[in-house]
Amino acid sequence: MTALVADVTVYGGGPSALMVTHELAARGLSVALVGPAPAGAWPVVAEGGIDDGSDPAAHARDTLLGGDYLAARAPVRAMCEHAASLWTWLGKAGVPFMRDEQGKPLRRRLEGTLSTRAVFVEARTVAIVTDLLDRALAAFGGKVTRLGHHALTTLARDDDGAVVGCVVEDRTSGDRVTIASNAVVIATGGIEKSFAPSPAALATESALAVCMRAGAVLANLELLQPSIAIWRESGSPGPRRFLCASLRGEGARVWLPRHADDARPGREIPKAERDYLGPADGDMDASALTDHRVAEQLLARFAAGGGVWDRELRTTRKLAFLDVSHLPRAHLTTRAGSELSQIARLSGADPFLEPLLAMPSLTCRLGGLWVDHATNASGAMLLDSPRTHATSLAGLYACGGACHQYHGAGRIGGNGLVADLFGAHAAAVGAMAYRAACIGNSRTASVSGAMTTALDNAVTLQNTGSTSSERSVPRLHEELRATLSAHVGLTSDNDRGRVDNDKLTALLGALDLLGEAALKAPSDSSISSATAHREFADCLLLARVTAHSARARAESRGVFVRVDGGRERPRDVLAILTDGGAIQLLDSVRYQSAGAHHERSASIDPDGLDDPMPPGNQRASDLDAAHSPTFDAKEPTP
Amino acid sequence: MSQQARKLELDVHRQDGPDSAARWQRYKVEFTARTTVADALDALALSSTSAPVAYTDGCLASACGSCTMLVGGRPLPACTTLLAELAPTRGPLRLAPLRKFPVVRDLLTSRTRLRATSARLHAYLETPAFSAKDEPKVTSDSHSALAEASALEQASVLEQASVPEQASVPEQPRSAPAHGTGATLAERIALARCTGCGACIEVCPETRQHGGFLGAAAIAAQRLVELSPGANAARSTRLARLTEPGGIHDCGSSGACVEACPESVPLDTALANAHADASSAFWRTLFRR
Incomplete structure (x- = not known):
């Protein structure tokens, strides 16, 4: 077993995770960057391009409208106001955005907007951005410790419940690594193994499930784009x-x-x-x-x-x-x-x-770990706050597809990469503010205690598999994918991908059966096999949350289409796991971080900005x- | 085109861990004209009750390079390699992990080497944190934000105008920033297509599992940085690293990498430029003496 110490642990491997790491390391912090994938592998998203930020007001309007008013306004405004400098920054980072002979940037018009604002590199903008960010981390030398092919198994929490590190496990050898850090940032993306087209897909929902088991609130998991x-x-x-x-x-x-x-x-x-x-x-x-x-x-x-x-x-x-x-x-x-x-x-x-x-x-899950934001007196987002991108667990942050911010109930084309990179920047700044607020209260003893508890909890799942079963874990994943598609997703004959309560009840029943089948799924004694079983259990947990969240959203909103039900004020569907393992829905998130109590209601408030009000019952x-x-x-x- | 499903035998390299013994396992698969290697492996994973063959598919669009393996001895991305193009007329088709990268499990290899080699050649731009001083003022007037953004962008485009290492070189014309337009931009985009798949390292006669030539990918990455705005900062460091052992002098100019690159990255130009830079640096040091 290895023990690492870093100022911040970042879990993920795509553009968000690399950006958070860059932002933290460039500000002088040491970072442990750990991911489930081997180095340099990521799903392709946001290939269309990135909003150039040339019209922040229109950009914000498009974003809020595209998200069907579910996105909190202050973060959306902040993101749109930073989009122009983000584009500039990417240019300086070496991204060869396409230009015409006069040097004028080429643009294309992406879904969800009436103006032509997206700058791009062919149809592989995100791959190039990710690759350049990945290389740029070399500039920080030993400040950044990288660990690929490791699964997040548990979060370490001190006596006050604050996250003070985590335990990760090599996905092949099973070797454990403890990482003590002031904060942990989750950046594992939004499209997960439940919906992935291939058994060998890298993305797993395990990090979300691990955080949920530790008590974190998940938001809007029913929103599947x-x-x-x-x-x-x-x-x-x-x-x-x-x-x-x-x-x-x-x-x-x-x-x-x-x-x-x-x-x-x-x-x-x-x-x-x-x-x-x-x-x-x-x-x-x-x-x-x-x-x-x-x-x-x-x-x-x-x-x-x-x-x-x-x-x-x-x-x-x-x-x-x-x-x-x-x-x-x-x-x-x-x-x-x-x-x-x-x-x-x-x-x-x-x-x-x-x-x-x-x-x-x-193509993506819009929900994820619920994250907070702070606003100033005039309702604008306050980036430099411990609340920025903070989850409901002190010391745990999330960004990119792993969190619920920015897209509301529908993501518009130019925002995939803007939200990932701006959110990553914001999460880094938020985690730093949190760290600054916590630093000084020495907790060494408490951290080592927390780590011991975390290790105790990180028990490898015992395989009870029998060879008689016909359904392997990859097969069960495929069944889960098909089941979710039929009940909350899309199939050719399911009438607009609509959801109703009968379907959701059927889905929960089907998930129970899959859970039972998983206990009987064949396994060998290898760690890979145990990891596969555990990751399937994680997918099942999130599928259950998805079903419960879908039942709780009694209206059609954005990507979510319900057969019955009217139109309500926009609100987040917030889910938490009780001590007994049941899924409970919340009206508000209450949490304590950096010595202060916070509360935010599930209702989306306008944050005092002068955007148009949600138009009553209209979608x-x-x-x-x-x-x-x-x-x-x-x-x-x- | 016939869509008749054909049958094929696959011999797959199985290995439980980095230090475990390897063995060949034979599978029978069906394929059509549009079946990829990844499709065949996925179908096996779904139908088999034993541990699935480990490999990764990150993007499934040959943009991340993570599924590269030896297909019939050639390093190719599993996600976009059609079985029909490679199926031998007789005997099984072999799937094996890349030989110059350490095996993690089965066909899965660790490719951290690629990052290490590009770091060694200093093939990266030192990019400052995305910070408040770069940010346009938070304002409700979108036009001022736009103006500020274009000014910032213009500034970055014009950075090329000063070349600190050769102070006597006249300023380049403001109208045509070299890295932002035309042939240079086209080359940058072509170089940026490198997915880091490792095929160039795999086929190179001069690379080893440890040591030897750093490989064409890192040289191409350095060339990409060289053509980027803000490249001047570490130009001398990059040149020095280029001529160290493992650098461009260890390239044997076999051309194998150019043939093997699945994305047609202009490796030949990158290597030729690196050779030229290294030799002009050599002559400069000679005359300075």
């Missing part, structure tokens, strides 16, 4: 590529044949016989439509008998056309050339000539549709 993904078939259990944001930003259209039994290849179907979703052909300026709205419409069409099949491969899921063939080849080649040629190779179809096959797919997406005279002609009647 669908998007349109390029379909790539084979024996694979799910879609493989989310290129849609970039392509739609360049003017790609989503459409279905008007006649459900039209078996012609897409390119042979004349325009008049195409049912375009979203704004009229070529009129991308007409609507600030978000992808989740298009996904919803697609599911409604599928339920009504529409949709195309991949006839070559006889797939079981209905698909739609994602079409760039009407766009100038030179334009596309400059802006997404290498990705399009890869798609051409893998799909066997030339995207410049033929519509691609795409499908609605869940943000309805308001969005009202922007657009050409849209909505074929809106299905619910």
Whole structure:
């Protein structure tokens, strides 16, 4: 067993985790950066680009509207006001944002806004940003200790309940490492193994489950954002590529044949016989439509008998056309050339000539660890506060997809990376303020006691597996994914991905059965096998929270579509685990941190800013549709 | 194109841990023209009741490089390599971990080496914390924020104008910042496509599991930094590191890396530039003597 000491522990491995680490180390702190993945591996998100921050007011309006007024305003305003300098900062960090011959930045228009504000590098902005941040950490030398391929097993808490470190475990050897630190930041992202398309996916929800078992509050876990993904078939259990944001930003259209039994290849179907979703052909300026709205419409069409099949491969899921063939080849080649040629190779179809096959797919969880923010007298976010990005456990911080901040009930295209990086900066500043407030009260004895308790609690799960079972852990993961998709997610025939209480009751029953099956799942004596079992248990816990949270949200809001129920004031659904292991929903979060008590209600208050008030019973997406005279002609009647 | 499912035997390298003995395990898989190596491994994981073959797929879009393995002896990303392109006409197809990176388990290797080599060549920009002094004023007037942002950006674009190491060099024209437009920007973008998959290190005759040439990825990373704004700060350090043992002098110019790079990163240009920089540095020291 190894014992490490660092000022702050960061758990994660993607852009958020690297940014927090950078921000802490650049301010002189020592950081232990620990992640579940081996070095240099991350899921691809936010490939479309990053909002340039040129119009903070419009950016904030788009963000709040896209999130259906569920996002707290002060943090959104702060993020939008910092977006311009974030872009500048990324440029200085070496990100080669694309420019024209005159040196003027190229921009594309991403979902959820009427203006063209996203700067980008082809269709791999996030991969390049992540890679450069990863390399930049070398500048801090020994200040940053990196540990890949380790699972977070327990948080160490002192007598006052403050998080003073954690225990992590090598995912192959099982060797434990204790890390004592003043604060722990969770940055493990928002799309997790429950919904991941592949058994070998890196992302796990374990960190969220570990924090929840330690008493942290989770917010809005029922909010699952669908998007349109390029379909790539084979024996694979799910879609493989989310290129849609970039392509739609360049003017790609989503459409279905008007006649459900039209078996012609897409390119042979004349325009008049195409049912375009979203704004009229070529009129991308007409609507600030978000992808989740298009996904919803697609599911409604599928339920009504529409949709195309991949006839070559006889797939079981209905698909739609994602079409760039009407766009100038030179334009596309400059802006997404290498990705399009890869798609051409893998799909066997030339995207410049033929519509691609795409499908609605869940791309991220908008909820996560509940995090706080502090405001000044005029209602603006106070970054330099221990409350910034603080979870309900003192000393535990979260940012990026792992927390619930910024996106509300719907994430707009240009915000993926802005929210991750700004949130990471804010979490670093918040954790530093907390550390400054705590420093001086020496707690060495208390920390070592906390660590011993944490180690005692980090008992490796005993495998009770029998070889007679047919269902391996990867198989159970796949069943969980399918179950969640059918009940709270998306399937071709589930009528807009709608949720009702019968479905949720069925889901909870199905989850219980999966839990029982997991106890019987085959395992060998290896640590990897034990880790896989434990991570499945973590996924199950969060799936249960998702079901309970979905039941608690009695209205449709943003990405969450409920069959019954009216319209309420925006509020977060907050969940906590009781000592008995039951999931309990809260009306407010009360917590103590850095010697002060805090309380925040689940209701989203306007924080005194002069944004437009939530418009009564209207859904943000309805308001969005009202922007657009050409849209909505074929809106299905619910 | 025929979508008839074909059958294939896979011989997969199994190894429980870094120090465990390795063995080959044979699997039978079905594949079509569009089945990737990752798809086949995932299908095996779902159908088998024994411990699944360990490998990682981070992004599934050949952007993170983490699933690179030897497919039939060639280092390729499992996520975007089609079985149909590689399936041998007879005998099984072998899947093995990269040889020049330590095995974690099965096909999973630790690639920390890539980060270490780029750190050794000082292939990074020292970026200050994202701090308040860079931030536009918090204001309700969006136009002033925009103006300030463009001013900041302009400043960063023009940083190239001063070259501290060669004070006598005249200022570059303000209108055409070299790293921000045209061919240089195109090269930066092409270099930034490097996913750190390790294929270049795997095929290089001069790299070893320990020591030897640092590899083309690090040279390309250094070249990317060289072309970036703010590159002047550590130029002499980078040049010094480039000419140390393991640096560019250990490159044998086999060209294997250029062939192997799945993202067509312009490694040839990067290596040629590194050779040129190193030799001009050599001549400079010679004449200074």
